[in-house]
Amino acid sequence: MVTRLRHLARDAAAVVFCAVWAFPVYWMVNTAFKPYGDILRPRPGFLPWPFTLANFDDAVHKAGFLTDLRNSLAVTGSVVVLAIAVAFLAAVALARFRFLGRRAFLVTVLAVQMVPQPALLIPLFLSLKSAHLLNSLLGLTLTYTALVLPFTIWTLRGFLHGIPVELEEAALVDGADRATVIRRILLPLVLPGLVATSVFAFITAWNDFLFAYVTMKDQSGYTLPVWLVSFSTSTGTDYGGLIAASTLFALPVVVFFMLIQRRLVEGMTAGAVKE
Template structure:
């Protein structure tokens, strides 16, 4: 009993430490501008205002950057999941020359620091005339998330018995029908888990969106957040309110798929 109480108390402390920054961000977003930087902290709401949110939504470029972010995120999630599923299926169900080397390459790519890829990707997109295009930005994010998604889905597919596919093919199903009707439903938790990773990567990235997109009409929301800091100062109220709005889609998406995400990450960690 005492040990269980101790574990629960420790877990509660960790949860409080984790959630406090989020609580402080939301609380600050509702504070009047004059109370945000006061020396005495206020841990409970005193004066509540929606002025910070109104100012953030009225900031130039919000609608366009939101649309750009949505287009990029949807394209990245769909493309990365489709390509990763096909690649993982080939790696687990077929034997071909270079298969082991490809797997080692996937692991090596996951260890490369992301900032080290900025210049090579910039030069590659420039030579392909894809700089300052949303398509080029989508390809960049897909390249960043594919190593993780391929490796994760490979673990799920390793846990699916080959006999299920063989039985379906004996009944007359083609390879494509087997992938759609047998493999795809069984690997769905893994697809959801990897889609969350792709979503967060594309939604939160600032570095590549700022480097690749030169025209402000192609910026995404992370770049829009920087516009609250200018040479004359920082609009902290608007910045915190905008950050709260920026975090909402991730929270909503995670809430919708969190049950499948837990199942997917657990299964992927023990299979393959």
């Protein structure tokens, strides 16, 4: 009886936690379908009635939406591919080879990961300026890649440590070269880890506002987080359009997560390996 009560209490606590966590998301979607007058009512309605799509129409036809959407997709996709490729090769080198400075490099990666990202804003800005990459999508892509690489390298190194070295040695004895071992053995086995780290890279690049706003001077190079600010002007804030735009902005992350959910769960559990 006591055990059953404990399970019920634990389940109830989990339900309450999930409800509190999900309520802001529900309220955002609920508000996006409300007429503007209902959004600012003193007594809020928990159902979007009367139902309207006017807020989404305003958001989609807002100046710069398609351009900034294209910029966000291009930058985020490039960051995910570049960061995963570089991090995987670096993790293989760190996990499988012994070389001078290896331990110092690992400590540096861990130290950089612990530095708050806003503290890196000025150094990255000056680096991009000296390289003539300010106000360019290439510079923004390299910035995001630099931000996510410490985490992805460290995480993928943990996944690779969980793969027995004997598998690679057996392949090498059978005549496979190092490139074949990486492509045919390591890549399939570390795929859950690649998926898990790609989610982090995707969310970091997709959601960032600060670096995109500071490094991009031309509005044609803005991304969607910066575009969301355009709903607030000196004359007021278009709350309906802003909330509808925020809902549209969150959709790609949800779709991306749903597509790789299975691999992500495998990656999270496989990454819990004690070295």
